[in-house]
Amino acid sequence: MLHDGHAPVYSRLLRPWLGAERPTLAEFGILRGTGLAIWRDLFQEGRVLGFDIDLAPYQAARPGLKRRGAFRRSSPEVFEYDQLQDGSIIPTEALRGETLDIAIDDGLHSVVSIVTTWRSVRPHLSPRFAYFVEDCSGLLAQYGEEFAGFDTHSAGMMTVISGGI
Numbered sequence: 001m002l003h004d005g006h007a008p009v010y011s012r013l014l015r016p017w018l019g020a021e022r023p024t025l026a027e028f029g030i031l032r033g034t035g036l037a038i039w040r041d042l043f044q045e046g047r048v049l050g051f052d053i054d055l056a057p058y059q060a061a062r063p064g065l066k067r068r069g070a071f072r073r074s075s076p077e078v079f080e081y082d083q084l085q086d087g088s089i090i091p092t093e094a095l096r097g098e099t100l101d102i103a104i105d106d107g108l109h110s111v112v113s114i115v116t117t118w119r120s121v122r123p124h125l126s127p128r129f130a131y132f133v134e135d136c137s138g139l140l141a142q143y144g145e146e147f148a149g150f151d152t153h154s155a156g157m158m159t160v161i162s163g164g165i
Contacts, residue, residue, distance in 0.1 A: 006134060009155045013130050016165055017101055022046055024098050028117050029107025032061035037070035044073050049094055051081035083113035088120040099126040106134040111142055128164030
């Protein structure tokens with residue numbers, strides 16, 4: 001997060017949820033779970049969900065993360081999810097009626113996967129939400145109409161779609 005310049009964007013936009021009673025956060029593209037460890041520590045009272053097409057790297061790295069102090073209070077919930085398929089049923093089942101306050105797309109980094117994931121997640125967003133797309137330049141130039149009606153901006157290789165904040 002520090003090396004790619006995303007930390008200042010996260011720091012500024014996540015403030016409304018710091019200390020919130022129980023924010024719900026989902027990360028798409030968890031790889032080895034280091035992001036999940038950060039989110040779990042930052043939002044200790046919240047619900048943290050991770051989605052990836054292949055959970056094996058996370059499962060292999062999880063013991064090492066725990067040895068280094070990750071997931072002390074609770075573990076994230078993880079689910080298989082293919083960003084290139086209409087996966088709207090997956091967030092529906094995982095959320096169990098809750099909505100997402102924060103979503104992070106750090107998966108395939110292709111505009112097709114990003115738009116497919118956005119369409120699957122959009123119905124599950126809270127009225128006040130922040131949706132972060134990492135490491136994909138030109139998203140708004142190519143698919144800006146997809147995010148019509150929401151606040152959008154790019155900060156380097158980060159695109160943020162938000163509502164109510």
